[in-house]
Amino acid sequence: MAIINRLNCKIGGPAGTGVMTMGALFAKCLQRAGLEVVGTNDYPSLIKGGHNTYKIRAAPEPISAIVGKYDLLLALDRLTVELHWEELVEGGAVIYDSDHVKEPSSLIGRSDIVLIGAPLTQMASAAGGEIMFNTVALGAAMGLMHLDFAILEKLLKSIWARKGSKVVDANIAAAQAGYDFVKEKNGAFRVQIEEIKGKKPKMFINGNEACVLGAVKAGCKFVAEYPMSPSTSILHLMAGHEREYGIVVKQTEDEIAAANMIAGAGAAGVRAMTATSGGGFSLMVEALGLMGIAEIPAVIFESQRAGPSTGLPTYTEQADLLFALHASQGEFPRVVVAPGDPLECYLEAINAFNIAELVQTPVIVLLDKFLSETSLTIEDVRSIPVKIERGKLMTDEQMESATGFKRYAFSEDGISPRCIFGQKNSIHVASSYEHDETGFTSEDPKMRVAMINKRARKLSAIPDYIIAPSFAGAGEDSAEILLVCWGSTKMPMLEALKLLGQQGIAARMMHIRYASPFPARAVLSALTSAMHSHGKTVIFEGNSTAQMRSLIFQKTGYYIENAYLRYDARPFKAEEIAQAARKHLGR
Amino acid sequence: MVSIEQLNSGHLPSWCPGCGDFGILIALKGAIAKLGLEPHRTVVVSGVGCGSKIPHFIKTCGFESLHGRALPPATAIHLANHELTVIAIGGDGDGCGIGLGHFMHTMRRNLDITYIIQDNEIYGLTVGQASATTKKGTITKSTPHGTPEDAINPPLIALAAGATFVARGFSGDIPHLTSLIAQGIEHRGVAFIDVFQPCVTWRKDLPYSLYQQKIYKLEEAGHDVTDWEAAVARARETERWPIGVFYKVQKPIYTDQIPFLREKPLVKADISNVSIDKFVEEFL
Numbered sequence: 001m002a003i004i005n006r007l008n009c010k011i012g013g014p015a016g017t018g019v020m021t022m023g024a025l026f027a028k029c030l031q032r033a034g035l036e037v038v039g040t041n042d043y044p045s046l047i048k049g050g051h052n053t054y055k056i057r058a059a060p061e062p063i064s065a066i067v068g069k070y071d072l073l074l075a076l077d078r079l080t081v082e083l084h085w086e087e088l089v090e091g092g093a094v095i096y097d098s099d100h101v102k103e104p105s106s107l108i109g110r111s112d113i114v115l116i117g118a119p120l121t122q123m124a125s126a127a128g129g130e131i132m133f134n135t136v137a138l139g140a141a142m143g144l145m146h147l148d149f150a151i152l153e154k155l156l157k158s159i160w161a162r163k164g165s166k167v168v169d170a171n172i173a174a175a176q177a178g179y180d181f182v183k184e185k186n187g188a189f190r191v192q193i194e195e196i197k198g199k200k201p202k203m204f205i206n207g208n209e210a211c212v213l214g215a216v217k218a219g220c221k222f223v224a225e226y227p228m229s230p231s232t233s234i235l236h237l238m239a240g241h242e243r244e245y246g247i248v249v250k251q252t253e254d255e256i257a258a259a260n261m262i263a264g265a266g267a268a269g270v271r272a273m274t275a276t277s278g279g280g281f282s283l284m285v286e287a288l289g290l291m292g293i294a295e296i297p298a299v300i301f302e303s304q305r306a307g308p309s310t311g312l313p314t315y316t317e318q319a320d321l322l323f324a325l326h327a328s329q330g331e332f333p334r335v336v337v338a339p340g341d342p343l344e345c346y347l348e349a350i351n352a353f354n355i356a357e358l359v360q361t362p363v364i365v366l367l368d369k370f371l372s373e374t375s376l377t378i379e380d381v382r383s384i385p386v387k388i389e390r391g392k393l394m395t396d397e398q399m400e401s402a403t404g405f406k407r408y409a410f411s412e413d414g415i416s417p418r419c420i421f422g423q424k425n426s427i428h429v430a431s432s433y434e435h436d437e438t439g440f441t442s443e444d445p446k447m448r449v450a451m452i453n454k455r456a457r458k459l460s461a462i463p464d465y466i467i468a469p470s471f472a473g474a475g476e477d478s479a480e481i482l483l484v485c486w487g488s489t490k491m492p493m494l495e496a497l498k499l500l501g502q503q504g505i506a507a508r509m510m511h512i513r514y515a516s517p518f519p520a521r522a523v524l525s526a527l528t529s530a531m532h533s534h535g536k537t538v539i540f541e542g543n544s545t546a547q548m549r550s551l552i553f554q555k556t557g558y559y560i561e562n563a564y565l566r567y568d569a570r571p572f573k574a575e576e577i578a579q580a581a582r583k584h585l586g587r
Numbered sequence: 588m589v590s591i592e593q594l595n596s597g598h599l600p601s602w603c604p605g606c607g608d609f610g611i612l613i614a615l616k617g618a619i620a621k622l623g624l625e626p627h628r629t630v631v632v633s634g635v636g637c638g639s640k641i642p643h644f645i646k647t648c649g650f651e652s653l654h655g656r657a658l659p660p661a662t663a664i665h666l667a668n669h670e671l672t673v674i675a676i677g678g679d680g681d682g683c684g685i686g687l688g689h690f691m692h693t694m695r696r697n698l699d700i701t702y703i704i705q706d707n708e709i710y711g712l713t714v715g716q717a718s719a720t721t722k723k724g725t726i727t728k729s730t731p732h733g734t735p736e737d738a739i740n741p742p743l744i745a746l747a748a749g750a751t752f753v754a755r756g757f758s759g760d761i762p763h764l765t766s767l768i769a770q771g772i773e774h775r776g777v778a779f780i781d782v783f784q785p786c787v788t789w790r791k792d793l794p795y796s797l798y799q800q801k802i803y804k805l806e807e808a809g810h811d812v813t814d815w816e817a818a819v820a821r822a823r824e825t826e827r828w829p830i831g832v833f834y835k836v837q838k839p840i841y842t843d844q845i846p847f848l849r850e851k852p853l854v855k856a857d858i859s860n861v862s863i864d865k866f867v868e869e870f871l
């Protein structure tokens with residue numbers, strides 16, 4: 001009996017052969033066939049050579065992480081067969097390039113695996129060029145699943161359109177060759193995809209892309225960035241759309257310039273952002289304080305990679321949480337938010353720009369490699385209403401008559417009406433020095449205290465519903481265990497809840513997004529209620545010191561005994577979360 | 588129109604009596620008044636140092652940034668609203684030490700902004716260490732046996748980096764400096780002005796009288812400001828110290844290359860409801 005509409009697939013090959021591009025294309029085909037898809041990658045910090053993989057999971061219901069073994073391995077080279085055959089399910093298949101991989105059975109210590117050799121390279125050169133051998137492979141995978149070739153054809157057309165019809169035709173021919181070859185050869189694959197028609201189109205998008213989309217929607221008009229994995233695709237995507245959306249995208253000489261530029265743009269009234277990883281963020285730290293003291297709104301996307309220092313550039317970690325919270329000397333309010341999936345990236349990017357202007361202070365959006373480069377199927381975000389809120393920004397008209405305007409005027413909520421350079425009556429100095437209400441340097445002790453307090457009050461203006469943690473899985477009353485996580489761990493944890501449910505375990509998840517301002521009351525209430533009802537709580541973090549646990553303890557006085565930490569620079573797996581939960585329950 | 592008096596901020600400068608920064612302040616105000624710039628549409632962006640306190644002493648908009656970082660925010664303020672007049676200013680430590688990278692990169696971008704270095708060949712605010720422009724062998728607090736390194740030559744750096752307006756002034760010649768700053772602001776493109784600024788406290792060995800003795804004016808020496816090689820040769824002179832315009836040419840400016848800025852400045856873009864319809868389609 002064939003399995004319908006559930007597929008796990010791994011694609012592997014050397015860096016530079018389009019493993020990731022092809023993987024994303026295949027994922028999109030599955031999505032267009034009406035399925036929900038997860039796509040994620042794993043690659044070393046190399047341009048050529050090195051082993052890249054892309055993993056896909058497709059299912060009819062919403063999913064957020066890869067779970068289980070693979071039905072299909074698409075091997076663009078011999079190494080892929082060698083490294084990954086053991087990850088195949090019983091009766092799984094390998095499609096391999098028979099031009100380059102000779103006698104793959106000698107690599108495989110099992111007899112249940114279906115080996116499908118296809119002369120990918122030959123077919124590609126017949127279609128117009130060897131370099132399209134990955135397109136042939138993609139066609140072959142489609143053929144194996146009996147997916148409608150028209151889906152792939154349409155996608156190839158839109159992707160290659162700007163290169164002209166010759167390129168489009170060659171790619172379609174290459175894909176068709178692979179498709180026909182495999183379709184003819186094999187009808188016995190264990191998975192069949194039956195297109196689900198009539199579904200509303202959804203989006204397939206990763207964390208970085210969703211951040212860009214959110215930033216563009218939020219009216220960000222200035223991007224200053226210095227490339228650093230895994231944030232770099234934000235720069236590329238923004239630059240690719242600069243003209244269409246009227247965004248000035250500046251590649252800077254370094255991250256110091258990037259951060260100081262967004263400070264300038266923010267003070268001049270333009271929504272501005274930068275994106276970087278921990279190393280670049282380290283260089284931005286002084287400017288962060290400048291934005292804090294001069295009360296300048298700006299947004300910094302920090303996609304964590306495994307540190308310290310250069311670390312593991314293309315691998316993931318959640319170890320910059322406390323750094324993001326404490327970076328820069330002195331004390332000033334900042335917002336730190338760690339979205340948990342691509343949809344949250346989109347939403348929190350918009351929130352970030354609104355909040356930055358609401359409280360006139362920098363906002364750090366903490367991502368990580370795993371989230372930056374994991375794509376999920378999400379709803380079409382155009383159906384989500386978005387409001388642009390600019391806080392106490394003064395209009396040009398209001399400033400016309402605002403004689404004696406004080407940029408840093410004291411107010412109950414600590415937030416001053418904000419003018420920008422160029423407006424009538426806007427004359428003031430935005431300064432890195434402590435200052436009075438006009439911005440003039442002041443070292444008066446009373447003024448100092450008043451200003452520290454003024455700035456500290458501002459974060460209270462952020463509504464509780466925005467910073468609240470989110471919950472999933474079993475309800476508070478029926479749960480047997482509370483699993484706590486933050487950032488990207490949400491994705492595998494949601495799948496872990498399902499696995500636990502299948503095993504008859506009612507698990508509840510608390511996902512903390514906002515590290516500053518911290519939703520202390522909500523978090524404490526969830527923790528104490530769990531303590532009273534079942535007494536089983538475990539926190540999962542991608543670092544070696546349980547940074548979120550420290551933060552929770554600091555903010556609530558509640559210490560979560562049990563932490564499950566992963567710091568091998570790889571993301572959590574749903575299975576290991578479920579297993580850790582079971583172990584904690586003694587089941 | 589604004590008068591020099593109207594440009595007084597009401598705060599008295601905190602500089603030492605006799606400091607060269609006074610002359611630069613007067614010249615800057617004079618240039619702004621002469622050009623009839625509107626104070627609220629003029630932004631003076633500084634770093635951190637004695638000279639960098641200048642935004643507080645002039646009644647225009649100001650941005651007193653971090654030590655060495657005047658140019659990145661100046662760049663961004665200009666890109667955010669290129670209808671404003673942006674003047675970046677800071678010390679030799681600011682621009683040639685900690686901020687040298689920004690200095691060179693800003694020069695090659697040909698943004699329509701002006702950058703002034705208050706060049707006193709010393710770290711003034713931190714009480715007298717050698718700077719990158721301190722001449723080799725000079726005894727300072729941090730170099731009691733004389734600086735071991737050759738000094739940086741700011742106009743030469745600006746020329747090498749591709750600046751389209753390069754000049755040097757002297758804070759002791761206010762009318763001349765006023766004219767240089769006005770020319771720099773008027774220049775369409777990046778304008779760099781290095782200013783000899785005597786530090787009467789930490790560089791007693793570099794008094795006004797020595798500058799007066801050594802300097803000469805390029806405009807009186809038949810210098811061709813369009814000749815880059817001649818400009819480089821003049822900038823390299825050490826026996827006598829030329830002031831005036833070394834180099835001035837017209838080239839397309841940075842914002843000329845950004846088509847959508849021709850319609851209106853970035854800050855005027857309507858962001859209330861940006862349509863992402865087409866963008867979303869890329870992900871469907």
Ligand SMILES: Cc1ncc(C[n+]2csc(CCOP(=O)(O)OP(=O)(O)O)c2C)c(N)n1
Binds near residue numbers: 636637677680
């Ligand atoms: C990152 C950083 N490092 C060091 C300092 C200390 N500091 C302040 S001003 C200055 C040098 C000032 O020299 P210069 O830029 O020539 O300005 P001047 O005081 O001579 O006008 C230094 C080292 C600082 N404020 N920030």
Ligand SMILES: [Mg+2]
Binds near residue numbers: 678679680705708
């Ligand atoms: Mg100096």
